[in-house]
Amino acid sequence: MEHQPRNPSFAAEIKQSFAKQKIMALIGAELTRVEPGVVEITLPYRAELCQQHGYLHAGIVTTIADSACGYAAYSLMPEDSEVLSVEFKVNLLRPAKGELFVAVAEVIKSGKTLTVVRADVYGLDQSGRREVIATMLGTMICLS
Amino acid sequence: MEHQPRNPSFAAEIKQSFAKQKIMALIGAELTRVEPGVVEITLPYRAELCQQHGYLHAGIVTTIADSACGYAAYSLMPEDSEVLSVEFKVNLLRPAKGELFVAVAEVIKSGKTLTVVRADVYGLDQSGRREVIATMLGTMICLS
Amino acid sequence: MEHQPRNPSFAAEIKQSFAKQKIMALIGAELTRVEPGVVEITLPYRAELCQQHGYLHAGIVTTIADSACGYAAYSLMPEDSEVLSVEFKVNLLRPAKGELFVAVAEVIKSGKTLTVVRADVYGLDQSGRREVIATMLGTMICLS
Amino acid sequence: MEHQPRNPSFAAEIKQSFAKQKIMALIGAELTRVEPGVVEITLPYRAELCQQHGYLHAGIVTTIADSACGYAAYSLMPEDSEVLSVEFKVNLLRPAKGELFVAVAEVIKSGKTLTVVRADVYGLDQSGRREVIATMLGTMICLS
Numbered sequence: 300m301e302h303q304p305r306n307p308s309f310a311a312e313i314k315q316s317f318a319k320q321k322i323m324a325l326i327g328a329e330l331t332r333v334e335p336g337v338v339e340i341t342l343p344y345r346a347e348l349c350q351q352h353g354y355l356h357a358g359i360v361t362t363i364a365d366s367a368c369g370y371a372a373y374s375l376m377p378e379d380s381e382v383l384s385v386e387f388k389v390n391l392l393r394p395a396k397g398e399l400f401v402a403v404a405e406v407i408k409s410g411k412t413l414t415v416v417r418a419d420v421y422g423l424d425q426s427g428r429r430e431v432i433a434t435m436l437g438t439m440i441c442l443s
Numbered sequence: 444m445e446h447q448p449r450n451p452s453f454a455a456e457i458k459q460s461f462a463k464q465k466i467m468a469l470i471g472a473e474l475t476r477v478e479p480g481v482v483e484i485t486l487p488y489r490a491e492l493c494q495q496h497g498y499l500h501a502g503i504v505t506t507i508a509d510s511a512c513g514y515a516a517y518s519l520m521p522e523d524s525e526v527l528s529v530e531f532k533v534n535l536l537r538p539a540k541g542e543l544f545v546a547v548a549e550v551i552k553s554g555k556t557l558t559v560v561r562a563d564v565y566g567l568d569q570s571g572r573r574e575v576i577a578t579m580l581g582t583m584i585c586l587s
Numbered sequence: 588m589e590h591q592p593r594n595p596s597f598a599a600e601i602k603q604s605f606a607k608q609k610i611m612a613l614i615g616a617e618l619t620r621v622e623p624g625v626v627e628i629t630l631p632y633r634a635e636l637c638q639q640h641g642y643l644h645a646g647i648v649t650t651i652a653d654s655a656c657g658y659a660a661y662s663l664m665p666e667d668s669e670v671l672s673v674e675f676k677v678n679l680l681r682p683a684k685g686e687l688f689v690a691v692a693e694v695i696k697s698g699k700t701l702t703v704v705r706a707d708v709y710g711l712d713q714s715g716r717r718e719v720i721a722t723m724l725g726t727m728i729c730l731s
Numbered sequence: 732m733e734h735q736p737r738n739p740s741f742a743a744e745i746k747q748s749f750a751k752q753k754i755m756a757l758i759g760a761e762l763t764r765v766e767p768g769v770v771e772i773t774l775p776y777r778a779e780l781c782q783q784h785g786y787l788h789a790g791i792v793t794t795i796a797d798s799a800c801g802y803a804a805y806s807l808m809p810e811d812s813e814v815l816s817v818e819f820k821v822n823l824l825r826p827a828k829g830e831l832f833v834a835v836a837e838v839i840k841s842g843k844t845l846t847v848v849r850a851d852v853y854g855l856d857q858s859g860r861r862e863v864i865a866t867m868l869g870t871m872i873c874l875s
Contacts, residue, residue: 316495317495319494319495320493320494320495320500321490321491321492321493322491322492322493322494322500322502322503324491325469325491325492346465347465347466347468347469348465348466348469349464349465349466350463350464350466350510351460351461351463351464352525356464356466356506356509356510357505357506357509357528357531358466358502358503358505358506358507358508358509358510359466359502359506361501361502361505361506361509361533362500362501362502362503362505362506363502364502365500365501365502365505366494366500366502381496383535383538384501384535385534385535385673385701385726386532386533386534386535386674386703386726387501387532387533388530388531388532388533388676388820388868389505389530389531389532390529390530390839390840390847390868390870391527391528391529391530392839392840392847393840394527407822407824407863407866408822408824408825408863412700412728413673413728415674415822415824415866417866431839431840434839434847434849434868436820436822436866436868438673438674438726438822440700440701529817529845529870530818530847530870532676532724532820534695534696534703534724534726536695536696536703537696551678551680551719551722552678552680552681552719556844556872557817557872559678559680559722559818561722575695575696578695578703578705578724580676580678580722580724582678582817582818582870584844584845604783605783607782607783608781608782608783608788609778609779609780609781610779610780610781610782610788610790610791612779613757613779613780634753635753635754635756635757636753636754636757637752637753637754638751638752638754638798639748639749639751639752640813644752644754644794644797644798645793645794645797645816645819646754646790646791646793646794646795646796646797646798647754647790647794649789649790649793649794649797649821650788650789650790650791650793650794651790652790653788653789653790653793654782654788654790669784671823671826672789672823673822673823674820674821674822674823675789675820675821676818676819676820676821677793677818677819677820678817678818679815679816679817679818682815
C-alpha cells in the first residue's frame with residue numbers, strides 16, 4: 300500500500316514523541332523504523348517483563364504494538380495533530396518466546412478523524428528466526 | 444452472578460502465580476482482591492509508566508486488565524490447570540489519569556476450554572473519586 | 588447509569604430510522620425498547636436465519652446487536668446527527684438457540700465524536716427462560 | 732502462507748455445509764472459492780440487505796465474513812471436526828457500497844483447538860473496481 304504523509308516532519312516528531320514515552324525506556328523498547336504508514340518498535344527480552352511461565356506478558360506485547368500502531372497512524376496525520384488510541388484487539392497466536400520482539404504496524408485505512416492500523420508482533424530467536432506471536436487490529440483518533 | 448470454584452485452593456494458587464509475574468513487580472502492581480470469578484489488581488501512578496502526554500500507557504492499562512482477566516478465569520478452573528490469554532479487546536474510554544488505577548475483572552461465561560471475561564479499569568483521583576478509563580472483553584483458555 | 592438525551596425527539600427518529608433498515612424487515616426484527624442510552628431489538632427464530640447446525644447465524648446475532656448499539660448511541664447524540672458503526676467485537680458465548688432473540692444495548696461512554704456501547708444478546712426458550720448467547724463491545728461515530 | 736489440509740475431502744464438505752446455511756440462501760450469498768486456508772464468499776447487492784442509508788448492513792458484512800472465516804479454519808481441520816465461531820472483531824473501513832461484495836478469509840494461525848483467521852470484505856462497483864470496506868479478525872474453535 301502507498302501511504303502519502305501530509306506532515307513533512309512526521310519522522311522527527313515521532314522520534315521526539317517516542318522519547319517522551321517513559322514506559323518505553325522502562326521496558327527497554329526502541330523505535331527502529333519510521334516510514335509513512337509503517338512504524339516498527341523493537342524490544343529485547345528481559346525476565347522482568349514476563350508473566351508466570353517466563354513468556355513476555357501479553358500487556359507488554361500490547362504496549363509495543365499499541366505504540367507502533369499509534370505512530371504509524373500519526374505518520375499520516377496533518378501537522379499539529381495528536382493521536383490517541385480508541386481501541387484495539389489483540390490475538391495471542393503463540394507463547395511470546397524470543398530474544399528480541401519486534402512490533403511492525405501498518406496503516407490499513409487513514410481517515411480524517413479515525414485511522415485503522417494493524418500490527419504483527421514477532422519473536423526472534425538467537426539465530427534471528429522469527430515467528431508471529433501476536434496480531435493487533437486497532438483504531439486511532441486524530442485530535443487537532 | 445454466582446461463580447462456583449472447582450479448585451479449593453484457587454486463591455492461594457493465584458497469589459503464588461501473581462508473585463511469579465515479574466512484570467507486576469516492575470510496574471508496582473498488587474493483587475488486591477481474589478474471589479471466585481472476580482479478581483482485582485491495583486497500580487499506583489508512576490511517571491515512568493506513561494506515554495507522551497503523561498497518561499498511563501494503554502499497554503500498561505492492558506497489562507493489569509489482562510492479568511486480572513486471566514486470574515478471574517483461573518479462579519473457576521479445575522486443579523492443575525494453566526491459563527493463557529487467547530485474545531482481548533480494549534476500549535480506551537477516557538485519558539488514563541489518576542493517582543491509582545484499579546482493574547476489576549469478572550467472568551462472564553466459564554466453559555470447559557474457554558472462559559470469557561470482562562474487566563473495567565478505573566482511575567482514582569486523590570479524593571478517591573473513580574472513573575472508568577477502559578474496558579476489556581477477552582477470552583482465556585484452560586490448558587490441563 | 589443515567590443517560591441524558593440531547594435530542595428531544597430521539598425516540599421518534601430512531602423508530603423512523605429503524606423502519607428504513609430494510610434488513611430488519613427481511614429477518615423479521617422489531618424495535619422493542621427505546622430509552623436514553625438503551626435500545627432493545629427482538630427477533631423471532633426462523634430456520635432461514637440459521638447456520639449449518641440450526642443455530643442463529645453469528646452474523647444475524649451481530650445484525651441485531653449492531654443496530655441496537657447504533658441506536659443506543661444515537662439516542663444520546665444531538666439533533667441532525669447521523670450514526671455509523673466504527674467497529675465491534677462479538678464473543679459468542681453459547682450456541683444461539685431459542686424461540687426468540689433479544690439484543691439489549693447500553694451506552695458505556697458517550698463522547699462528542701465517539702460512543703462506546705455494549706450489547707448482550709439473549710436466547711429465550713418457550714417458557715421465557717433466557718440465557719446470554721453473545722456479547723458485543725463496539726464503537727459508534729457521530730457524523731453531523 | 733502455505734496451508735496443509737489434513738482432511739482430503741475438505742472442499743466437498745465445506746460446499747455441503749455451506750448449502751445447509753440457510754441464511755446464505757436468504758441473502759443470496761455464494762461460495763466462490765475454497766482452498767486450503769482460504770475461503771471466499773460473494774454477495775450481490777440487494778436493497779433489502781441494507782441499513783437506513785442504503786449501505787449493506789454491517790451485520791450482513793459480518794455474516795459473509797464470519798462464514799468465510801469459519802470455513803477457512805475448517806479447511807485445515809481434521810476429518811469429523813466441527814467448527815464454531817468463538818469471537819470476532821470487525822472494523823468498518825468505508826460505507827458498504829457496491830454492486831457485489833466479496834469476503835476473502837485466510838487462516839493466520841491454525842492450532843489444534845483454536846484457529847485465528849482474518850477476512851477482508853471488498854465492495855466492487857459496476858466496472859469491477861474494488862475497495863476494502865471492512866476487515867475481520869476472529870477466532871474459531873475445532874470441536875471433534
